[in-house]
Amino acid sequence: MQIEFQTQRLSMRFFMLMLVLFVLQVGYGLLLSLQQTDPTVLAGVMNFNVARAEHLNLGILWILCGFIGAILFVGPLLAKREMVAPWLIKLLFYAVIVIAVWNFFTLRLAQFGIAGWWQGQPWLQQGLEYLEAGRIAGVLVLIGFAILAYVVLRTFPPVRQWNEIHWGLGLGVSALMAVWVFGLFYVARLDLQEYFRWFVVHYWVEGVWEVIHITLVGFLLVLMFKVDVKSVGFAVFWGVMLVWLSGLIGNAHHYFWIGTPEFWQFWGSLFSALEPLPLVFCFWHIYLDAHVNKRPLENAPAFYFILGSVVLEQIGAGILGFTMTFALTNVWSHGTWVTPGHAHLALFGTFGMLGIAAAYYAVPLLRKVPNYDQRLGKLGFWLVLTGVLGMAFSFAIGGTVQIYVYRILGLDWFGGDVARAMGVFKLMLPLFGTVFAVGAGVLAYDLLTLGRRVAVPAGTDAHGEAATAHATTRWSRPLSGFEAGIWLMLMWIFGTIITLGLLSFNLPRVRVEGDPTLPYLLAGVGYPGLLLVTLLFVWRFLASMEARANAVAAPSLLRVLPAQA
Amino acid sequence: MSCGTGGSSCETPRRRGAFVVLAILALIFVVLSIFSFLKSRNQVTPDTVSFGPYQAADGKRVFQAYNCMGCHTMVGNGAYLGPDLTQEYKHAGPAWLAAFLPSAGGWPTTAAVRAQLLDPNQQADGGTDSIEAYLKKFPGAAERIERRGGGTTMMPNLPLTKDEIGQLIAYLKYTSAMNTEGWPPKVEVQGFDRRVQLAHGVIATAEAAPAPAAPTAAAPATVDPVAHGAQLVKDNGCVACHATDDKKLVGPGWGGLYNSTVKLSDGSTVIADDAYLRESIRQPNAKIVAGYPTGVMPAYETLLKDDEVNAIVAYLHSLEKQ
Ligand code: HEM
Ligand code: HEM
Ligand SMILES: [Fe+2]
Numbered sequence: 012m013q014i015e016f017q018t019q020r021l022s023m024r025f026f027m028l029m030l031v032l033f034v035l036q037v038g039y040g041l042l043l044s045l046q047q048t049d050p051t052v053l054a055g056v057m058n059f060n061v062a063r064a065e066h067l068n069l070g071i072l073w074i075l076c077g078f079i080g081a082i083l084f085v086g087p088l089l090a091k092r093e094m095v096a097p098w099l100i101k102l103l104f105y106a107v108i109v110i111a112v113w114n115f116f117t118l119r120l121a122q123f124g125i126a127g128w129w130q131g132q133p134w135l136q137q138g139l140e141y142l143e144a145g146r147i148a149g150v151l152v153l154i155g156f157a158i159l160a161y162v163v164l165r166t167f168p169p170v171r172q173w174n175e176i177h178w179g180l181g182l183g184v185s186a187l188m189a190v191w192v193f194g195l196f197y198v199a200r201l202d203l204q205e206y207f208r209w210f211v212v213h214y215w216v217e218g219v220w221e222v223i224h225i226t227l228v229g230f231l232l233v234l235m236f237k238v239d240v241k242s243v244g245f246a247v248f249w250g251v252m253l254v255w256l257s258g259l260i261g262n263a264h265h266y267f268w269i270g271t272p273e274f275w276q277f278w279g280s281l282f283s284a285l286e287p288l289p290l291v292f293c294f295w296h297i298y299l300d301a302h303v304n305k306r307p308l309e310n311a312p313a314f315y316f317i318l319g320s321v322v323l324e325q326i327g328a329g330i331l332g333f334t335m336t337f338a339l340t341n342v343w344s345h346g347t348w349v350t351p352g353h354a355h356l357a358l359f360g361t362f363g364m365l366g367i368a369a370a371y372y373a374v375p376l377l378r379k380v381p382n383y384d385q386r387l388g389k390l391g392f393w394l395v396l397t398g399v400l401g402m403a404f405s406f407a408i409g410g411t412v413q414i415y416v417y418r419i420l421g422l423d424w425f426g427g428d429v430a431r432a433m434g435v436f437k438l439m440l441p442l443f444g445t446v447f448a449v450g451a452g453v454l455a456y457d458l459l460t461l462g463r464r465v466a467v468p469a470g471t472d473a474h475g476e477a478a479t480a481h482a483t484t485r486w487s488r489p490l491s492g493f494e495a496g497i498w499l500m501l502m503w504i505f506g507t508i509i510t511l512g513l514l515s516f517n518l519p520r521v522r523v524e525g526d527p528t529l530p531y532l533l534a535g536v537g538y539p540g541l542l543l544v545t546l547l548f549v550w551r552f553l554a555s556m557e558a559r560a561n562a563v564a565a566p567s568l569l570r571v572l573p574a575q576a
Numbered sequence: 577m578s579c580g581t582g583g584s585s586c587e588t589p590r591r592r593g594a595f596v597v598l599a600i601l602a603l604i605f606v607v608l609s610i611f612s613f614l615k616s617r618n619q620v621t622p623d624t625v626s627f628g629p630y631q632a633a634d635g636k637r638v639f640q641a642y643n644c645m646g647c648h649t650m651v652g653n654g655a656y657l658g659p660d661l662t663q664e665y666k667h668a669g670p671a672w673l674a675a676f677l678p679s680a681g682g683w684p685t686t687a688a689v690r691a692q693l694l695d696p697n698q699q700a701d702g703g704t705d706s707i708e709a710y711l712k713k714f715p716g717a718a719e720r721i722e723r724r725g726g727g728t729t730m731m732p733n734l735p736l737t738k739d740e741i742g743q744l745i746a747y748l749k750y751t752s753a754m755n756t757e758g759w760p761p762k763v764e765v766q767g768f769d770r771r772v773q774l775a776h777g778v779i780a781t782a783e784a785a786p787a788p789a790a791p792t793a794a795a796p797a798t799v800d801p802v803a804h805g806a807q808l809v810k811d812n813g814c815v816a817c818h819a820t821d822d823k824k825l826v827g828p829g830w831g832g833l834y835n836s837t838v839k840l841s842d843g844s845t846v847i848a849d850d851a852y853l854r855e856s857i858r859q860p861n862a863k864i865v866a867g868y869p870t871g872v873m874p875a876y877e878t879l880l881k882d883d884e885v886n887a888i889v890a891y892l893h894s895l896e897k898q
Contacts, residue, residue: 047657050730058732059657060646121643123735128637138643140654199633200621201751203613205653245587252594259601263608268759269651270619271612276757278608282601342761346652346660413656420771421763423659423667423716427723428775525765525774 014376016087018094023377024104025080026370029073030455032111033363036069037444037451044441057119064118064136064143070358071141072111077366078220079103079159081227082180084373086166089177089230095165103158110151114144132197139204141212142194149195156188175244176233179226179251186219202270209265217258217286217328220362224324225250225293227365231317231372232300235310239303246296253289261286264336268345276338283336287329291499297321298495307559310375312388316368318552319396323360325499326545327403330506331356340513343418348410348433349513352538356403359395370458378462391454396549398447400542405443407509409436411534414516415527486551487558498548502541509537620753627670627746628697630739635747638740647731651756658731660760665748667716670701673748677741678826678872679816680731683724688813689717691874697742701749719768726810733825738872805891808884817873822897827873828865832897839866853889 014020039062046052046059053062086094094100117135120126127135127145135145144152163184167177194211198204229243229250263279297318308314331353335344344350375383412433422428430437512533520526611617625632639645645654648661665673671692675684690707692698699705702713711718736744765771809815817826822833838848841864846852855862857880860873880888 054732060643063646124641126641138640140645260605268756270754273757346649416775523764
């Protein structure tokens with residue numbers, strides 16, 4: 012495939028910025044995990060809350076950069092013309108850098124208790140999880156979203172000609188901005204503040220980002236596998252619709268204990284339990300779409316990350332989210348390390364991996380090296396995948412111990428009993444974090460220097476030797492729909508075990524007598540089982556893809572299918 | 577003829593139907609939201625809660641300005657480094673908080689909490705000026721003192737002012753009073769020792785806690801006054817706010833203070849002799865060092881005997897500037 016539109020090249024800078032911010036963010040994550048094992052690390056210099064604010068803030072920023080990059084890359088293809096106002100996009104790029112640097116300085120002010128109050132608003136930083144940045148940065152971000160929405164909507168053809176992919180992206184970028192507004196007001200009541208804070212956090216990840224995700228995955232599959240746009244359109248429409256039908260009231264799973272009435276426990280448990288439906292739907296579609304034709308996997312890392320994104324969305328968001336989404340399980344998991352287990356798998360897995368996938372798809376084309384050396388990309392994928400699965404495991408099991416010691420036994424302080432009991436898992440976190448960080452470094456290095464390193468000599472297999480080696484084994488035979496269904500079922504069986512484990516904290520045997528055997532046993536089977544099945548399934552899926560006839564000859568493989576065929 | 581994937585005549589009505597259902601769900605959500613914040617819900621609001629002259633509404637701003645949520649959870653949301661703060665006031669009470677917050681790096685002792693009870697705001701809020709009654713009313717404070725009193729915490733010292741501390745206490749009073757529908761869940765396992773044993777497999781109380789601040793008044797007269805003073809400043813929680821070198825913490829550092837010239841907030845200067853030091857312990861507000869606000873340090877007039885004050889002064893003599 013050739014780059015048809017010059018403005019597609021604008022995506023490059025956002026991908027590069029994404030990688031830089033990603034590496035920085037992971038650095039903060041490692042620091043946090045060290046401070047969790049020893050809170051005196053950098054105490055007074057960079058307190059845990061400041062490092063955490065940076066970690067979350069950069070996490071959101073780099074994921075948004077990935078989205079913007081991907082949208083800029085596919086936008087002209089969808090519109091069949093150049094993006095309008097490229098200067099605005101360049102401005103947006105610098106604005107993101109300014110915001111990141113500004114936040115680096117202002118978030119530190121929490122150490123001195125400076126929020127920058129003026130006119131009743133905190134202008135410099137506001138100390139709310141995920142919305143740590145102050146009003147100045149908030150308004151800048153709003154302007155950034157407005158630029159993005161303007162550029163995308165103006166570039167698209169008239170609404171009458173939109174297909175589902177246009178709708179998905181068009182609504183996605185508009186809603187991105189609309190939802191952000193709810194985070195731009197100081198609220199004096201704690202319950203009302205939390206109520207609106209989740210408008211931003213929940214409706215972003217489970218309303219808007221999932222919509223952008225479904226749409227982009229759909230279109231990337233169109234590009235990579237020449238899938239029929241119509242069938243992808245069908246999947247995109249119903250995927251988006253299911254997200255909203257379940258997620259709209261599903262927001263109530265954040266309203267159980269913040270001071271809002273009890274009736275939310277019913278509505279939240281019921282509707283958010285349906286939130287995995289669109290994810291199962293999307294999972295199934297990637298299976299179907301990746302198997303419509305038997306063409307070999309041309310750009311392996313790009314597909315690896317798309318698959319990773321959809322699978323981790325399934326288990327990280329869908330299954331781990333499901334386990335703690337009922338009032339009866341959430342009452343225990345809430346406010347413990349069980350939550351970041353879900354958060355890391357869902358946020359990095361779903362959205363982080365999508366951005367990296369888009370970068371792996373676009374960068375070789377933009378740099379005109381379609382036949383690039385893919386080994387580093389694959390290595391990076393396996394490192395971040397095992398790293399993030401391991402981190403989720405440490406968080407989740409550590410959190411289970413935390414529930415027992417903190418909530419069931421009521422032993423209070425982190426310096427005393429709780430941290431001591433969680434010790435092993437607190438130590439495991441930086442270990443897996445290191446694996447993850449190495450993977451992140453490999454990916455960033457690979458993508459930053461791709462096409463600038465020594466090229467693969469003509470005639471060599473860009474996939475490395477492994478691809479041909481396992482071509483005939485049983486492990487790499489074609490993956491049938493039946494088998495994919497079995498894998499999915501296995502994941503949900505382990506998910507059910509985890510859910511029962513959280514539920515079992517309610518049993519008098521655990522709650523009154525203090526016997527942790529059952530929840531520990533169920534968590535000890537459920538989490539490792541789920542994560543191992545995931546690892547094996549990804550391996551199995553990719554092996555079957557790699558085993559396809561490895562004819563890397565034709566340049567025709569990466570051709571774009573017109574959006575409105 | 578059937579409604580298969582895409583293209584069939586059933587697809588359009590189906591999609592319309594989905595939008596109708598979505599609109600109904602949105603309506604339900606809006607109605608539930610309105611009911612959540614009606615007066616009839618009887619949820620406390622910050623404008624109705626105060627601690628002495630301090631308002632909970634101001635405390636919320638302080639809480640956000642220091643990004644407390646970046647280490648702690650509040651109603652379960654936030655970070656998981658420190659404990660949940662929703663019911664901290666209910667468990668530990670205002671005097672324990674007032675003793676803890678100025679120098680969060682150390683756990684308050686009984687004496688430090690007792691010193692706070694001299695404050696009329698504390699007496700009004702806690703309903704007592706006796707430490708025994710206070711600890712009975714707030715068993716969480718007793719438990720904290722017993723297990724950790726005098727030890728170091730994992731929390732960094734924050735540059736909180738006296739007003740900010742009062743406001744934070746008011747805010748925590750507000751969150752403690754909130755109806756959070758039964759969260760955090762009540763602990764139903766009985767017996768403290770049993771719970772510790774279940775957590776660690778051994779009874780860890782003795783090992784985890786430094787000896788509780790036993791009253792040392794009965795110390796034999798033969799004891800070296802400097803050592804006695806050193807013990808007293810620990811027991812009374814003085815070192816939570818004062819450094820033994822010349823660093824400024826919440827209050828001025830002690831190193832090299834004796835016989836040095838001190839600049840006061842009214843512009844005058846004094847020599848830090850024995851009389852000055854004794855007065856500064858008994859009536860700290862009589863003379864305030866330049867750069868410090870009034871009323872931060874409790875008056876130890878009624879808390880320390882004369883020979884104890886003298887022992888502390890003797891101890892101060894021994895500290896050198898570093
Ligand atoms: C890709 C989609 C998702 C992402 C990125 C995501 C992300 C997150 C994050 C970051 C948190 C942590 C919030 C905090 O720090 O307190 C969270 C909490 C939570 N999520 Fe998700 N989530 C996703 C999907 C889901 C789904 C589909 C469900 C339900 C089936 C779900 C259920 C929950 C629940 C119950 C909580 C915990 C609320 C609490 O106890 O505070 N999530 N999610
Ligand atoms: C080496 C990699 C990483 C490590 C070691 C790490 C570690 C941590 C730690 C220790 C926390 C604080 C949990 C607490 O409050 O106790 C945290 C929070 C968080 N991190 Fe990471 N992290 C890493 C990568 C990432 C990535 C790549 C993302 C997403 C793009 C991410 C998103 C988050 C989020 C959303 C939270 C808040 C979770 C919650 O409150 O439930 N992290 N991380
Ligand atoms: Fe949510």
